[in-house]
Amino acid sequence: MENQVLKVDISIDIEHALEGARGILKLVRPAWKEESINHKVFDNGITNKMFGFHENGRKSDTVLVRVNGNKTEIFLDRKAEVESFELLHHHKCAPLLYCVFNNGLAYQFIKGTTLTPQTVRKDVVCRLVGQEMARMHKIPLPTDHKPEAQTFKLIRKFMGIAFDDSDGPVDTELEARLRAEVRELELLLVDLNSPLVFCHNDLLVHNIIYNEEEGNLSFIDYEYAGYNYQAADIGNHFCEFAGIDNADFSLYPDRGLQLRWLRGYLAAYRGLVEDDVSDEDVEKLYREVNKFALAAHLFWGIWSLVQHKFSQIDFDYKGYSQLRMNEYYKYKEKNLAL
Structure with a gap:
């Protein structure tokens, strides 16, 4: 069965990206209890902000939330990016995409x-x-x-x-x-x-x-x-x-x-x-x-x-x-x- 991608009309302020990413996580993993959620900030990127979330003891089900950099939609086709993500997943070249919001994505973590x-x-x-x-x-x-x-x-x-x-x-x-x-x-x-x-x-x-x-x-x-x-x-x-x-x-x-x-x-x-x-x-x-x-x-x-x-x-x-x-x-x- 094909993965159903959640699409929501939400925009996250990049200055409050972590708080906004937590809101997206609630939509993707509604059963997770807030007190049991851990997060990590990934600082490797030079365009966007990225966070990883997992429940205590369940790192294998880490959810990544990426908040797009300011005004990147001016030079990047975000609709085409989602289409590429889904095409690559279909060919087993990409992880599961969970959610698309106005200025970002939530998707499956890859171990390594x-x-x-x-x-x-x-x-x-x-x-x-x-x-x-x-x-x-x-x-x-x-x-x-x-x-x-x-x-x-x-x-x-x-x-x-x-x-x-x-x-x-x-x-x-x-x-x-x-x-x-x-x-x-x-x-x-x-x-x-x-x-x-x-x-x-x-x-x-x-x-x-x-x-x-x-x-x-x-x-x-x-x-x-x-x-x-x-x-x-x-x-x-x-x-x-x-x-x-x-x-x-x-x-x-x-x-x-x-x-x-x-x-x-x-x-x-x-x-x-x-x-x-x-x-x-x-x-x-x-x-x-x-x-x-x-x-x-x-x-x-x-x-x-x-x-x-x-x-x-x-x-x-x-x-x-x-x-x-x-x-x-x-x-x-x-x-x-x-």
């Missing part, structure tokens, strides 16, 4: 620990991430229309918001420079003909839950999930080896690690053993992925300008934008020459 810049590099973890990504990428495309790839569609949307002068003067020189970079890169990358697949699009280390005991892992947080270029999802993930807090892009995987990762991914994606994946195919994907890594830097660099404008989360978005743009310019010539 989030990856770190250290654990994401481990061979066993690399293999599992590649296998799980391949499983997601094999979700069938819709038959009634051809979806539009996300990367440059969203970059253009972010640009329009970041440089909207209705809120005051904008840096027109920076805008012109970024628009020129986006146009140039889009022409080059679209020409690679990377396959269109269903992607996570935001596989930073905190969005991967590893259950070492059971030997599996899961992806969480589907805000940016949707159809996109295969190489874009992988290139973005490789950039995220840097971590978020004090991001260190010198941790970007070297050629050897990438080739091993890509061989495992292609084997899972094609249903082969690794020895049957040709060196030529691995090299081709390697070139595509490193070119699309440039798009990831542009994407999150421009996204950070939007967050700097609207977010109430305590994070240096302007500094992070500059960091991503520095990486873009640092590797642009080298990666495009591959």
Whole structure:
């Protein structure tokens, strides 16, 4: 029987997010006694606020409540996020969704620990991430229309918001420079003909839950999930080896690690053993992925300008934008020459 998702007309003030999340919990778990409820604040995110709730001695039934960041609906399609969540659950790539409210979700907790810049590099973890990504990428495309790839569609949307002068003067020189970079890169990358697949699009280390005991892992947080270029999802993930807090892009995987990762991914994606994946195919994907890594830097660099404008989360978005743009310019010539 399909899970029935509760949909309620409730908005939570992000300044009183915990109190509001408790109200959502009462709707999702009405039988729970208030005095027996424990909560945990998850502080890994830089966009939203997240809380976990469980009854005494019943951590296995933890309910997560996420309150969306301020004005994120301006640049994120929340209806599409719910559709992606339900699609991924249908294909056993996501947990149960319990409740949708005006500015957030409540859903099932996945047992395990989030990856770190250290654990994401481990061979066993690399293999599992590649296998799980391949499983997601094999979700069938819709038959009634051809979806539009996300990367440059969203970059253009972010640009329009970041440089909207209705809120005051904008840096027109920076805008012109970024628009020129986006146009140039889009022409080059679209020409690679990377396959269109269903992607996570935001596989930073905190969005991967590893259950070492059971030997599996899961992806969480589907805000940016949707159809996109295969190489874009992988290139973005490789950039995220840097971590978020004090991001260190010198941790970007070297050629050897990438080739091993890509061989495992292609084997899972094609249903082969690794020895049957040709060196030529691995090299081709390697070139595509490193070119699309440039798009990831542009994407999150421009996204950070939007967050700097609207977010109430305590994070240096302007500094992070500059960091991503520095990486873009640092590797642009080298990666495009591959």
